[in-house]
Structure formats: C-alpha cells, structure tokens
Amino acid sequence: MDIRNKELIDRKFDQIDGKIRHLHHLLNGKSTTQDFKKGLEEMSDLNMEIRSMIERDTSPLRRG
Numbered sequence: 001m002d003i004r005n006k007e008l009i010d011r012k013f014d015q016i017d018g019k020i021r022h023l024h025h026l027l028n029g030k031s032t033t034q035d036f037k038k039g040l041e042e043m044s045d046l047n048m049e050i051r052s053m054i055e056r057d058t059s060p061l062r063r064g
Contacts, residue, residue: 005053012050019043 023039025031 005057009050009053012046012053016043016046019046 019039019042023036023043026036026039
C-alpha cells in the first residue's frame with residue numbers, strides 16, 4: 001500500500017497522541033465530564049479524518 005500523504009497522516013497520529021495525553025490530564029485533574037467528552041469527540045474526528053485520507057489514497061480510482 002503506497003500512501004501519498006504519509007507525513008500528513010503521521011501528523012494526525014501525533015495529534016491523537018496529544019489528545020490521549022490531554023484526556024489523561026483531564027482524568028487526573030478537576031475537569032468536567034463535558035471537557036472529557038469534548039476530548040473524546042475530537043479524537044473521534046481525527047480518527048475519521050485519517051480513515052478518510054487512507055481510503056482516498058488507496059482507492060483504485062486514485063491510482064488511475
């Protein structure tokens with residue numbers, strides 16, 4: 001599988017790592033459930049972006 005935007009996908013994974021660290025901080029601090037849910041939603045959005053990028057890059061139509 002040849003991915004054209006590997007650097008962009010790597011940056012998205014770095015963002016997810018940062019969000020995970022942020023969620024750990026929220027759990028250990030005095031955060032609200034709403035803050036935690038917002039963090040989970042942001043991670044879910046990043047996950048969908050990565051999936052979409054991979055699907056676009058590996059689509060047979062993309063390879064032309």
